[in-house]
Amino acid sequence: MWISFDLDDTLICYQPGSLYEPNRVPWWLRRWIREPLxxxxxxxLRDLIAEGHKVWVYTTSNRPPREIAWWLWCYGVRVSxxxxxxxxxxxxxRQGPSKDPSRFGISLHIDDSWGVWLENRxxxxxxxxxxxxxxxxDRVRDAVARRGRNERPEPPLDLPAQYRAMA
Ligand SMILES: [Mg+2]
Known part of the structure; x- marks a missing residue:
């Protein structure tokens, strides 16, 4: 299946205490590619691709797609x-949802935002x-397995109470 990942606060986290993959970007690319994974x-991501899934990135930022693809390529991940x-x-x-994965043929989207969950319920x-x-x-792996069984992911833990009924 096609699976998309958000960048900010999902694959790229700058919170205090965030943990990162060891930097695999070659020195000659570090001038352009600086963000930690x-x-x-x-x-x-490598496991998902090995299992036959297609990995996409879906971000509301305007980072150049080629840079994102190169960045993940440095980590051995080929995005589709x-x-x-x-x-x-x-x-x-410009109107409408901030993200609409189904418009792009994506079967499952991974994000830190409960708002994106709500928009796409x-x-x-x-x-x-x-x-x-x-x-x-592990949460992502669980969601992929659920999607494979045609089940929806659990509603987000931080979903405000007034939206719980929609879950
Ligand atoms: Mg985000």
Whole structure:
């Protein structure tokens, strides 16, 4: 299946105490590629691809897609595509949801935002992982297994009470 990952606070975390993969960016690329990859992401993404899934990046930032692809390539991860804000707007317009993975053929999206979960509760399933969750990769694996059984991910733990009824 096609699985997309958010960048900020999902694959790229700058919270105090955030843990990172050892830097695998070659020195001659470090001038352009500086961001750290969240600990656990390398094995998770490589495993998903080895299992036959396609990994995408879906970010509301305007980082250049090629830089994101190179950045992950340094970690041995070949992404199938990158949707940044301008790509998103070219397909979904400026109104509407901040992210709409189903419009891009994506079956499961991983994000830190419960708002994205809420926007897509009738669309592509969204698995919400917190930037401070050390077992985040296991939550993603669980969501992938659930999606394979046509089940939706658990609602996010930080979903405000007034939205619980929608879960
Ligand atoms: Mg985010």
């Amino acid at each position: 969240r600990l656990g992401a390398r094995t998770l 595509g990158v949707i940044n804000q301008s790509k998103h707007e070219s397909v979904c317009g 009738y669309g592509a399933p969204v698995c919400v992982v917190s930037p401070d969750d050390p077992s985040w990769a």
